[in-house]
Amino acid sequence: MPNTQATELVKVVVSLVNGEPAFNYLNSEGQQYDGDVTVTQAETITYQLIDDTGRGLKFAGAGFLTPFDGVIDSIEVSPDGMQLQMIDTDQTPGTTKFQFILTNSSNNLFLISPDPEVINEPK
DSSP states (O other): OOOSSSSEEEEEEEETTTTTTEEEEEEETOOOOOOOOESSSSSEEEEEEEESSSOOOOOEEEEESSSSSSOOOEEOOOOOEEEEEEEEEEOOOOEEEEEEEEEOOOSSOOOOOOOEEHHHHHH
């Protein structure tokens, strides 16, 4: 997977609450937060999946509400499906909303996350 100037790690923790998937986000210090990332320079945002569901979750990709806005330049999923990297050259200011798309080992249905954001602040 590529590596640009800066990197940021976000842990995506998926658990089951009353049988339904619940998403939580941890920053690099292990503190829970809303999952939004603000970018002020070119960086690679690495999302690491922590599957607490016992359902064999894996990243399949990410879906964007505005895929042509230029905020995120590309994404890559690791071969084992446990990491998803978003490459952001920080060339386009603005905010983009997306949802993680996950597969599972229980059936052939996809799981879609709530929508965190990536925010590119003007230079």
